[in-house]
Amino acid sequence: MTELEIPVEKWSGAVRLVTLGATGDGGTRTSTVTVGGETTLPFLHFEGQIPNAPVVAAEVVDMHPADWSPALLEALGDDTRDPAAWARKMVGLGADLISLKLRSTHPDQGDRSAADAVATVKSVLAAVGVPLIVYGPGVVDKDNEVLVAVADATKGERLALATCEDKNYRTIVAAALGNGHLIVAQTPIDVNLAKQLNILISDMGLSLDRMLMDPTTGAVGYGVEYTYSVMERLRLAALMGDGMTQQPMICSVGEESWRQKESRVADGVPESWGEYATRAVVWEVTTATALLHAGADILVVRHPRSIAQVQRSIAALMKGV
Amino acid sequence: MALTGLQIYKLLPQTNCKECGFPTCLAFAMKLAQKGTELANCPYVSDEAKASLDAASAPPIRLxxxxxxxxxxxxxxxxxxxxxxxxxxxxxxxxxxxxxxxxxxxxxxxxxxxxxxxxxxxxxxxxxxxxxxxxxxxxxxxxxxxxxxxxxxxxxxxxxxxxxxxxxxxxxxxxxxxxxxxxxxxxxxxxxxxxxxxxxxxxxxxxxxxxxxxxxxxxxxxxxxxxxxxxxxxxxxxxxxxxxxxxxxxxxxxxxxxxxxxxxxxxxxxxxxxxxxxxxxxxxxxxxxxxxxxxxxxxxxxxxxxxxxxxxxYTDPQKPIQMEPKLYEVGAPTASSPLLITTNFSLTYFTVSGEIEASGVPVWLLVADADGMSVLTAWAAGKFDAEKIAKTVTASGLGGKLKHHKLVLPGYVAGLSGEVEEELAGWEILVGPREAVEIPNYLKSVWKAD
CATH class of the missing domain: 3.20.20.20 (Dihydropteroate synthase-like)
Structure with missing residues (x-):
């Protein structure tokens, strides 16, 4: 028989290149991370270019997260009491970048000041050379206050400030604009809302190579299929040339996965759920893998074994033809 | 892969004999393409045409x-x-x-x-x-x-x-x-x-x-x-x-x-x-x-x-799995048992009811019609607002059944409690936990009937 003709799509668009971190002009990183640039669906090397592999960010919190799953706390050890040590540990474990959550600035979690947050961010910047994604506490007013102070104090570092939402993006975008940072635009699992927010933010003058989009993550068993399909639709639109869907995508895999009962509760659950420590890690890895195949460019994960496995998967998937 | 009407027409006798019930072979072919009639209705179709039409109608990936x-x-x-x-x-x-x-x-x-x-x-x-x-x-x-x-x-x-x-x-x-x-x-x-x-x-x-x-x-x-x-x-x-x-x-x-x-x-x-x-x-x-x-x-x-x-x-994206919106009894609730409300997304319902069961505390679980969306999604889409919550409570007739008049809202819609209180005269609106996994602790150590 003659050689088969493999159907290949001719895409006209590409995912936008976005670089996190800077090594000069105010940036003190020892390395940067560039994501995006794909001209085909995830890992289809026979069809297009995938110039940059997806990357793994390790989640670090600025206070000991006593409410985290025991399996996680055990794996992370004492370093969770110091964000700088924690970040260093995760980079040592192979994380490409650090996602730092300023949780202690939340009014219900200690209500620490913007100045404290700046000090924390600086300590982490000093401890590691990789780029940072910085999350505010997730409360509108405090997010603005904290992220603006952090942005001002770290001018030129190309941090990714998270998150900008439709009701709360102006202040954070302005802070990014003024200080050479990036932003993460988050919308609730909807293609049109994601496009709309990208438009609103770029209308403020932030260039599109400074924007990541977070389509909102659901874990396996808790809405992963919604995230999966919205990401596939966004990526297909991007490849078909829709400029407002071409931002690289970031997914909070760790936060969503470890929130679920399957990952938190060891006892008093059905025997068919299997051994707890394995189940919890597998839950995070399974969620991450599914979203990797839907087009994730940055996966934020928590467990050392998950970081290792997702890195292995990405390396294997990047081995092209 | 399905054939078009014209492709089917080429395989038909093209005599317009009308015995199939259609005025022309082309009309018959068009209807066939829409799966509105069957090839067997044509008495003169050749075996050869039948074979190629059968093959064309086979699914592209065999079951x-x-x-x-x-x-x-x-x-x-x-x-x-x-x-x-x-x-x-x-x-x-x-x-x-x-x-x-x-x-x-x-x-x-x-x-x-x-x-x-x-x-x-x-x-x-x-x-x-x-x-x-x-x-x-x-x-x-x-x-x-x-x-x-x-x-x-x-x-x-x-x-x-x-x-x-x-x-x-x-x-x-x-x-x-x-x-x-x-x-x-x-x-x-x-x-x-x-x-x-x-x-x-x-x-x-x-x-x-x-x-x-x-x-x-x-x-x-x-x-x-x-x-x-x-x-x-x-x-x-x-x-x-x-x-x-x-x-x-x-x-x-x-x-x-x-x-x-x-x-x-x-x-x-x-x-x-x-x-x-x-x-x-x-x-x-x-x-x-x-x-x-x-x-x-x-x-x-x-x-x-x-x-x-x-x-x-493998869940059909057009049909998320939904629960019937109604009042569910978890355990054997009495007039003093807590009343919780949530949405009719099946996953939400099963997660919440599973935790209630695990707590051992009998509960009235009121499930609102939120188009099968989870609490946060429904709230964002305006399908789980103060008015919807108030209406669901009123329609349940629980006002006459319960000794207390307390309604526990999911923690994610804590912001609605004031509005719901305004809509539901005589009810006290409490805020429950955000995550279902915290419900047992809430029921056992926070909730009080009086």
């Missing part, structure tokens, strides 16, 4: 049944590359592999695989079969292992893994009536394998090496010519990148090119890695087009996660 009886499963007959375009129809069978050399382990594994079940959103999820792998001990040993598995797990579908026709023949003499999947016919053994599959009317997997789809198509065509209709494809890829490329190309060839020799479901092997390595391979196989997935051992922690992902990916 293949594996196993016999109640636990048999069907894979294939998919119509889209992306689930949002329609839906994925036939979820991949999850099968556990065991080596044939130790009958004790075969027996134990077969029992565990057969009895494994896990509840999720009101459904019982189960494994689909066991794959017995020939360990080279000869035909009699392989057949004996298959016999052990059959008697330990009657009715559980089997995959017979061997490239030795003598071993497969002996195993089929044992289990042929159960329609096991035979894996695999290769370039070296396909004649003998095809003959065995045909004799026992079993599905047959064809295996190429390293993702060589041209060789795979040749092989599939050969066994089909030899009389085997139910074929499963194994492109022989064992790494994530190769598997993704091969499976994507197979799906595209079938759906976009209607390429018949490769219009069959695919089998994936996740390999012998750690639980998380297997999880990553299997998650890829679930999202990217596998019809049968062979796991390397019985590991419930892994199986539970994969079954859950499979259920998620």
């Amino acid at each position: 293949v049944a594996i196993g016999a009886g109640e636990r048999a499963f069907e894979v294939g007959n998919e119509v889209v590359l992306f689930r949002h375009e329609k839906t994925f129809y036939h979820q991949p069978g999850l099968v556990v592999r065991v080596k044939a050399d130790d009958p004790k382990i075969v027996e134990l594994t077969a029992r565990m695989v057969s009895s494994y079940a896990v509840e999720r959103v009101g459904m019982s999820l189960r494994l689909d079969g066991i794959a017995i792998e020939d360990s080279g001990g000869g035909a009699a040993a392989f057949a004996a292992a298959v016999a052990v598995a059959r008697s330990a797990a009657p009715g559980l579908p089997l995959v017979l893994m061997s490239t030795d026709p003598a071993a497969v023949g002996a195993a089929l003499d044992e289990a042929g009536a159960d329609r096991p999947l035979v894996h695999a016919a290769t370039a070296a053994n396909w004649q003998a394998m095809a003959e065995l599959a045909k004799k026992h009317s079993c599905p047959l997997a064809v295996r190429a090496e390293s993702g060589d789809l041209t060789a795979l198509a040749d092989l599939a065509a050969q066994v089909q010519d030899a009389g085997v209709d139910d074929i499963v494809l194994d492109p022989g890829t064992s790494d994530p990148a190769g598997m993704l490329a091969a499976f994507t190309q197979l799906r595209r060839l079938a759906l976009k090119k209607n390429y018949r020799p490769l219009g069959f479901p695919i089998i994936a092997f996740v390999g012998a890695g750690s639980a998380e390595e297997q999880a990553a391979m299997a998650a890829e196989a679930i999202t990217k087009y596998a019809g049968v997935i062979v796991l390397d051992g019985f590991e419930p922690a892994l199986i539970y996660a994969l079954m859950t992902l499979r259920q998620n990916v």
